[in-house]
Amino acid sequence: MPQKVRIALDAMGGDAGASVVIPGAAISLTRHPGTEFLLFGDRAKIDPELEQHPALRKVSRVIHTDVAVSMDDKPSQALRRGRKTSSMWLAIDAVKKGEADVAVSAGNTGALMAMARFCLRTLPGIDRPAIAAVWPTARGDSVVLDLGATIGGDAHHLFALAVMGAAMASVLFEKERPTVGLLNIGVEEIKGHEEIREAAELLRTLNLPQLEYIGFVEGDGIGKGAADVIVSEGFSGNIALKAAEGTARQMGEFLRTALSRTWLTRIGYLLARGAFKELRDKLDPNKSNGGVLLGLNGVVVKSHGGISAEGFAYAVDVGYETVHYDLLNKINRMLNRDGGALTKAQTAQEAVS
Known part of the structure; x- marks a missing residue:
């Protein structure tokens, strides 16, 4: 079990994107200090939010991309347009590469499932x-x-x-x-x-x-x-x-x-x-926010799209505990x-x- 849990966040996912994801991560960090974050998304939207949360900023690294999966994109569209460049894909790919222990997204459920399955593959028999x-x-x-x-x-x-x-x-x-x-x-x-x-x-x-x-x-x-x-x-x-x-x-x-x-x-x-x-x-x-995508060769957590910062924090908690245990x-x-x-x-x- 890693000493620190590394969490990759799709900072552009959900109805509100970084304005919910960043403060939500900050709330979770107060409960789980042994956490590091990779934040994937538009730096112009992420950095102003991080400025308001100095403790989170110290344990976070921002990876810029201005490509985000829309909440109404079809899974096939998301794979075509967002594969390898979108904030959602990059967060999942960080898990595949071993740069993160878990990915958390409040984005489009169908797109998240398609990308996670394509990138991480399923366990034998699943x-x-x-x-x-x-x-x-x-x-x-x-x-x-x-x-x-x-x-x-x-x-x-x-x-x-x-x-x-x-x-x-x-x-x-x-x-x-x-x-x-x-x-x-x-x-x-x-x-x-x-x-x-x-x-x-x-x-x-x-x-x-x-x-x-x-x-x-x-x-x-x-x-x-x-x-x-x-x-x-x-x-x-x-x-x-x-x-x-x-x-x-x-x-x-x-x-x-x-x-x-x-x-x-x-x-x-x-x-x-x-x-x-x-x-x-x-x-x-x-x-009760935060569902684990079971059956993958990696850990991905799905948050509701229209959740508050407090609600997103619970999804990040689920990601932390999934890895911790x-x-x-x-x-x-x-x-x-x-x-x-x-x-x-x-x-x-x-x-x-």
């Missing part, structure tokens, strides 16, 4: 990477994936997500055999698409020692903490994420309106403001444990078909 994040629940935290890296997926892809998610959960939650559930429209075995039912059969049949498959989980089971790991293909996973974030904001608005309606409710708020602060913190999407190597070891879970799954699926 066809497509996934975005995995820690999701706060009523029973603690769960790992949820895929939150929108790719759309759709066959049984082998869902099985691979389960294994990678379990490896991540075992590292983060220090559990020898994390529980895993497949997100579905019902808990009955006959429900859901064929791919989900086939993935469930693979998980039951192989009964891997590194995870405990508990069956299907409905949408409300995510918030309940029904399993340590919840697996979904990217389309459904992204909808679940956005719905949960929207509900959290809606609840916050309802609370603010209700607590300011009368003088009695205002007094009630003053008496219980500690509890309300705790609730607000739990509902704050900023504090040597997550990539530990996931590799879990994937190859006992002869290779993904190889076994592929063999079992081929035997059935």
Whole structure:
């Protein structure tokens, strides 16, 4: 494990670019002083922001490029126009070259996934990477994936997500055999698409020692903490994420309106403001920002595009902790444990078909 964690930032990514990325990095630096930064982007926009954060400036190096991937660029367009010159590509390439331990970007999700996959390649047995994040629940935290890296997926892809998610959960939650559930429209075995039912059969049949498959989980089971790991293909996973974030904001608005309606409710708020602060913190999407792109030969973290500086800081924290706890190597070891879970799954699926 490196003494210092070197983080490459796409300083032009996201809705606000450097005006959010730089102060966000400065906030994260206060929590993790053993960090160095490579800042990729337009120096004319980065330098004025750095001037306001002297501590960050001392541990940062700016690599200039005026090419940025637009939030509405198609992945193919981003690869054609931004490959080897854009701030996003250069941040990922720094990981490939060993100049950085992790890349963090708030840029276009599709472009980030395409560039990361093209530049870093995937791990053996992994066809497509996934975005995995820690999701706060009523029973603690769960790992949820895929939150929108790719759309759709066959049984082998869902099985691979389960294994990678379990490896991540075992590292983060220090559990020898994390529980895993497949997100579905019902808990009955006959429900859901064929791919989900086939993935469930693979998980039951192989009964891997590194995870405990508990069956299907409905949408409300995510918030309940029904399993340590919840697996979904990217389309459904992204909808679940956005719905949960929207509900959290809606609840916050309802609370603010209700607590300011009368003088009695205002007094009630003053008496219980500690509890309300705790609730607000739990509902704050900023504090759950930052998804790890699992399945790559390198560490890349995706931040929301429209996040605040505080929210981006949490994504940088995720990058730091992913490297600090040597997550990539530990996931590799879990994937190859006992002869290779993904190889076994592929063999079992081929035997059935």
